[in-house]
Amino acid sequence: MSAKEAVAEFVHDGDIIYLGFGASFCSFALAYELIRQGKKDLDLVGGTPQPQLQQLLFASGLATRTRSGAITGIRGPKPGRIWDLAEQGAFQFEDYSNLTCTLMLMAGALGMPFIPTQSFLGTDFLKQENLHHKHGFLGDGKLRVVEDPYSGKPVVALPALKPGVALWHTQRADEYGNVQSWGMYADARWGLWAAERVVVSVEEIVPTEVVRSDPNRTIIPGPRVSAVVHQPFGGFPGEMPGYYMQDGAMLRLSPDAVPQYLAEWVYGCADHDEFLQRYVEKYGFLWFRGFLPKHKQQPIGSVDYGYRGVHGS
């Protein structure tokens, strides 16, 4: 399926959306496509949604809400347009942390209505005026301090979080949608398992035998995946472990540069292939090649799941 088709079919206006953690495993191919298609009223969630995407989604008005552990889109003395939107009530946010976002997604994935944690205890987030803050949208629905029924001690009960859709990028999948991945997953395992619809773009489509020779590498099985999009360099300008490093300079946008970036690199490109082509035309292939790893690491020992002995066959 193409990125265009997958985003059109599986991303809905009003979705709670998970886009990965930081610049690893972040599908810029799918995320830029959802901006092109103008999917709106999105609630961007996760421990640390990739900062450039935060800026693009918030400033363009497509994501009107966010709950995360790093709302970098409104950082700094002059956060610009995004802060103006917040002041007008057109952009709302709730601060969490990397752990608490992971736990809420985990609860969503496991069907737990809430999940207890010690994180948040002792912080000023628990105060009523901060729970019901001016730029928020959850109020008491953000978290509750409850009594642990066993010890009687205070504990924070976080609500389960179930994204409507997760968009993600990783190394490979097979034709059945079994997705294999390596690197630090951060909160992705739970972001994917919690989401109602899962769309993954991959560097490579491999024969299912490759997947089935190393099933521990599968992060989410085919039946939980709505669509796989074959898009080499779909995580660029972010990084993909084993494939390419990130272009950090391109990812760092000043608030003033957002409209120009959107025009040139998102709306100005029909799809991610055109984005890549424009990148190479502008900066040169030698520069682009500089992001490819010098050291390709092969595992020293191979993995053997050998199963058949004399007994118990």
Next chain:
Amino acid sequence: MSYTPQEMMLVAAAREIAGHGVVFMGMSHPILAGSLAKRLHDPDIVFCTEGGVIDWEIPEDNPRAPIQVTDPVMYRGAAFCGDMTESLGAGLMGRSLYDLACLPVGQIDRFGNGNTVVVGDYNSPLQRIGGIGGNMDAACCAPAVFWLVPHEKRRFLSRVDFITSPGYIDGPGGRERAGLGPQGPNLIITTLGILRLDTPDGGKTGSCEAYLDAVYPGVTVEEARSQTGWDLRVSGDLRVLEPPTQEELAMLHRLDPLGAYLRAEPA
């Protein structure tokens, strides 16, 4: 030899981190100081970062500190690569892995509470800063925390503008009343010296107040007091720490070849 206050802070932090076993490394200054500690003082330190990499080794042919939380440099030679359920969940909340967390912070106060989210009022901030990331999780759950923070009056407050990262909260017993476990010994390592927190038992007793325990060469007590927003008490046997060695400075710059930390303004 000339060196900057920031370099001295990192060198002092590296010396303190050495010998602490399994360390949860915050991004920015902590991971650079930790890399220096591992490289020069204590190769047995086990490094962990929040994304899910546990026991990362600094590659011999590319000896640099990670420059962001998902930096692929951490994959080479790591012993474990999982997710935040493990690095933050089991490791911090389950208290099953770390001896220490080493964290950056925007503001810090008298009771060692940190603020990483906002300058001014939460509802109408003068500025939104840094970000929470795993800072709150580590402050709530880690058995001990070393804070790295430039010693400036705007950062050293009697009470932080907003507690995102609890230390001893409002003093003795504060953590227990909030439902948190004991924590310590904590340190605040600054650009002028090192502060300790006055509690023998992780926040149950003692004043739980930060006091000046050591200064760097050429730093006066008056200077430290003038950059602190409360009446800073000073240890009876105040230490003056050794300046950085040539070796420490050279390695520090080698570990940050792009100047990602040494040339950047802290948040």
